[in-house]
Amino acid sequence: MPHDLVPGLVQGGDKIILLVLDGLGGLPDRSGKTELEAASKPNLDRLAKKGALGLIDPVATGITPGSGPGHLGLFGYDPRHYDIGRGVLAALGIGFDIRESDLAARLNFATFDSGGNVTDRRAGRIETEECERLVKLLDAIELPGVETFVRPVKEHRAAVIFRGPGLGENVNDSDPQAVGVPPRKIVGEDDESRKTADLSNAFMAEARKALASEERGNGVLMRGFARYQKIPSFQSRFGLNAIAIAMYPMYRGVAKLVGMEPLDVRGKMTSLFEAVTAHYNSYDFFYVHVKDTDKYGEDGDYEAKKKAIEQVDRLIARFDDLPDKVLMVTGDHSTPSQMKAHSWHPVPFLLSGRRVRPDATTQFGEEACSRGNLGRFPAIEMLPLALANAGRLMKYGA
Amino acid sequence: MPHDLVPGLVQGGDKIILLVLDGLGGLPDRSGKTELEAASKPNLDRLAKKGALGLIDPVATGITPGSGPGHLGLFGYDPRHYDIGRGVLAALGIGFDIRESDLAARLNFATFDSGGNVTDRRAGRIETEECERLVKLLDAIELPGVETFVRPVKEHRAAVIFRGPGLGENVNDSDPQAVGVPPRKIVGEDDESRKTADLSNAFMAEARKALASEERGNGVLMRGFARYQKIPSFQSRFGLNAIAIAMYPMYRGVAKLVGMEPLDVRGKMTSLFEAVTAHYNSYDFFYVHVKDTDKYGEDGDYEAKKKAIEQVDRLIARFDDLPDKVLMVTGDHSTPSQMKAHSWHPVPFLLSGRRVRPDATTQFGEEACSRGNLGRFPAIEMLPLALANAGRLMKYGA
Numbered sequence: 001m002p003h004d005l006v007p008g009l010v011q012g013g014d015k016i017i018l019l020v021l022d023g024l025g026g027l028p029d030r031s032g033k034t035e036l037e038a039a040s041k042p043n044l045d046r047l048a049k050k051g052a053l054g055l056i057d058p059v060a061t062g063i064t065p066g067s068g069p070g071h072l073g074l075f076g077y078d079p080r081h082y083d084i085g086r087g088v089l090a091a092l093g094i095g096f097d098i099r100e101s102d103l104a105a106r107l108n109f110a111t112f113d114s115g116g117n118v119t120d121r122r123a124g125r126i127e128t129e130e131c132e133r134l135v136k137l138l139d140a141i142e143l144p145g146v147e148t149f150v151r152p153v154k155e156h157r158a159a160v161i162f163r164g165p166g167l168g169e170n171v172n173d174s175d176p177q178a179v180g181v182p183p184r185k186i187v188g189e190d191d192e193s194r195k196t197a198d199l200s201n202a203f204m205a206e207a208r209k210a211l212a213s214e215e216r217g218n219g220v221l222m223r224g225f226a227r228y229q230k231i232p233s234f235q236s237r238f239g240l241n242a243i244a245i246a247m248y249p250m251y252r253g254v255a256k257l258v259g260m261e262p263l264d265v266r267g268k269m270t271s272l273f274e275a276v277t278a279h280y281n282s283y284d285f286f287y288v289h290v291k292d293t294d295k296y297g298e299d300g301d302y303e304a305k306k307k308a309i310e311q312v313d314r315l316i317a318r319f320d321d322l323p324d325k326v327l328m329v330t331g332d333h334s335t336p337s338q339m340k341a342h343s344w345h346p347v348p349f350l351l352s353g354r355r356v357r358p359d360a361t362t363q364f365g366e367e368a369c370s371r372g373n374l375g376r377f378p379a380i381e382m383l384p385l386a387l388a389n390a391g392r393l394m395k396y397g398a
Numbered sequence: 399m400p401h402d403l404v405p406g407l408v409q410g411g412d413k414i415i416l417l418v419l420d421g422l423g424g425l426p427d428r429s430g431k432t433e434l435e436a437a438s439k440p441n442l443d444r445l446a447k448k449g450a451l452g453l454i455d456p457v458a459t460g461i462t463p464g465s466g467p468g469h470l471g472l473f474g475y476d477p478r479h480y481d482i483g484r485g486v487l488a489a490l491g492i493g494f495d496i497r498e499s500d501l502a503a504r505l506n507f508a509t510f511d512s513g514g515n516v517t518d519r520r521a522g523r524i525e526t527e528e529c530e531r532l533v534k535l536l537d538a539i540e541l542p543g544v545e546t547f548v549r550p551v552k553e554h555r556a557a558v559i560f561r562g563p564g565l566g567e568n569v570n571d572s573d574p575q576a577v578g579v580p581p582r583k584i585v586g587e588d589d590e591s592r593k594t595a596d597l598s599n600a601f602m603a604e605a606r607k608a609l610a611s612e613e614r615g616n617g618v619l620m621r622g623f624a625r626y627q628k629i630p631s632f633q634s635r636f637g638l639n640a641i642a643i644a645m646y647p648m649y650r651g652v653a654k655l656v657g658m659e660p661l662d663v664r665g666k667m668t669s670l671f672e673a674v675t676a677h678y679n680s681y682d683f684f685y686v687h688v689k690d691t692d693k694y695g696e697d698g699d700y701e702a703k704k705k706a707i708e709q710v711d712r713l714i715a716r717f718d719d720l721p722d723k724v725l726m727v728t729g730d731h732s733t734p735s736q737m738k739a740h741s742w743h744p745v746p747f748l749l750s751g752r753r754v755r756p757d758a759t760t761q762f763g764e765e766a767c768s769r770g771n772l773g774r775f776p777a778i779e780m781l782p783l784a785l786a787n788a789g790r791l792m793k794y795g796a
């Protein structure tokens with residue numbers, strides 16, 4: 001990777017707003033239009049006309065990003081370099097206050113027979129309420145030399161965090177990926193990881209005891225071990241004092257990972273936009289996360305996703321009066337409602353600001369973005385682009 | 399960095415002309431057109447129609463290039479990898495015949511009080527003539543084991559070059575960046591750099607003696623130490639025997655850095671184009687540098703920049719009769735007259751030649767370039783593209 005020039009060039013400048021419509025990108029339906037193209041969105045189209053469009057690849061060509069890697073890309077961190085690990089993502093996703101050097105793993109409730117063989121790797125996909133009840137039994141487990149936290153995620157899924165010194169992450173999963181066999185013994189590849197392995201094997205044995213009377217979920221399987229390591233902060237890399245405005249803990253969590261100040265917003269979508277105005281003088285950078293676009297995409301509901309975009313369009317007019325700003329509108333990945341899932345399709349990107357070179361596009365949509373003068377580019381270039389347009393990057397070299 | 403395939407594939411072929419209109423890219427004015435788009439330029443438009451357009455990033459997305467890094471990019475050298483250093487750039491900029499292992503630094507005349515504290519870091523921004531007079535006093539300084547050269551730059555700025563074996567560049571600046579304090583003592587981080595530090599501290603002491611009777615500029619501050627190191631030559635990387643046709647020493651200097659033959663051209667813009675014809679049989683590659691576009695951009699003079707482009711357009715017809723050539727027209731960065739400064743905006747790029755795949759564009763301008771079939775691409779890909787179109791690259795693999 002070539003030398004990163006940006007940190008050595010940052011200076012003060014305009015504010016930057018990054019509005020993320022989760023899963024924004026789509027595919028055309030029979031009308032030939034995507035959700036974004038079909039939406040009535042006069043404000044976004046006006047911004048597109050004055051500004052510039054492009055298409056971003058959040059991770060890399062053909063890669064369908066999860067929310068974690070997708071957001072790291074938007075924040076200017078190459079997700080292929082900063083692999084934050086499934087366990088840590090799970091902990092961030094449930095809003096757990098994870099700290100440096102914590103060791104996190106994903107945990108599945110599973111059912112075992114009397115011989116200790118796995119009979120159901122997902123404990124019959126127990127309800128989330130049942131998961132929460134079982135988690136309480138495990139959270140009481142005490143292991144020597146570490147603090148142990150167990151938290152529910154969803155259905156049969158939970159997360160476990162070990163807090164203590166020198167816990168390595170180079171261990172195998174215990175999930176045997178098959179039934180009729182015992183779980184795999186966890187083994188560490190180095191001294192620190194052997195410590196993690198010993199703790200994990202002990203934890204699973206204690207879990208079998210604590211859950212002995214359960215019919216479904218009388219034990220656990222562990223996978224996705226990852227140590228939480230601080231990564232270079234957003235402030236140190238981009239010189240930006242940043243706030244993350246989001247309703248879901250997962251997104252605040254990823255933002256917190258790079259050092260943004262998380263703001264827990266509840267209620268209607270309006271609250272997100274009001275929060276930007278309320279905190280406008282206190283921060284340089286505003287990450288705003290809208291979930292509905294992705295949610296309705298995953299539901300396969302083209303109309304509802306379109307309407308969510310229209311709702312954003314009405315609210316975005318509130319940014320008009322905020323002075324001296326660069327505004328970016330994009331998504332962390334595409335979620336075409338036809339696919340009911342995240343996809344690899346490049347994501348529409350809109351850049352607005354007083355130093356932006358406008359292009360000939362007049363509306364915000366996938367097809368228009370493919371003709372925008374920003375071209376198709378990796379998401380990690382968004383931050384340098386925004387900084388430049390905010391007047392925040394000095395000239396490089398004489 | 400991936401393996402560079404080009405050097406292993408080069409063969410003979412057509413000539414290549416790289417016409418650099420310094421600071422070419424712009425922003426639309428109230429008419430909606432940039433300087434390039436507003437200019438009457440039938441010849442460039444004809445070339446665009448027959449050829450292909452694109453947009454280049456000289457260094458990287460969002461980075462505003464100085465002339466040094468901007469040109470390295472055009473010449474096919476990643477400016478993030480080849481950091482040539484401020485001192486060396488200053489020496490190149492004044493046309494000093496810098497040699498391998500020379501150690502160069504920027505030098506400011508400054509005023510000191512009787513206690514040795516800096517009272518004015520720029521010696522009242524003395525006139526260039528005054529700078530030239532003081533430089534003569536310093537150029538006479540002799541230091542053990544090295545040759546010392548002092549040359550004027552502009553106003554209070556000069557350059558010093560130490561020529562001798564084993565001079566390291568890892569030293570601090572002596573400029574304290576404040577008044578009322580003494581200059582910082584220069585310290586080296588390794589053995590070779592400690593040698594540089596000792597020489598520099600001795601040089602500054604000698605300078606105080608030589609300038610003792612001066613009212614303004616009775617001493618110097620040093621910064622931007624850099625060792626001049628040869629980089630792989632243009633000839634070895636691209637198999638091209640290249641000439642650099644430019645009126646300003648800075649541009650000849652950067653071209654010389656990569657091994658091009660510098661040709662000092664004086665007089666009107668016509669001379670640049672005449673030089674190409676005159677030397678057409680003696681070289682494979684012609685770098686031609688036009689300064690006016692950048693100069694008027696920096697002046698904030700939209701009309702004058704537009705007229706400079708029109709002047710180039712008239713002269714470029716002279717290339718029509720030159721046989722078997724690939725012609726590239728672009729800039730080392732954008733200099734929108736609205737900004738009166740270099741900017742990060744991608745630079746219009748035109749490629750013309752008998753093997754070029756044409757696109758649908760019919761005129762040369764920023765908006766058209768964003769629709770060109772070359773897309774938006776890093777400047778370092780220009781040379782491989784030109785070589786291919788000149789028939790100078792063999793097939794890779796069977």
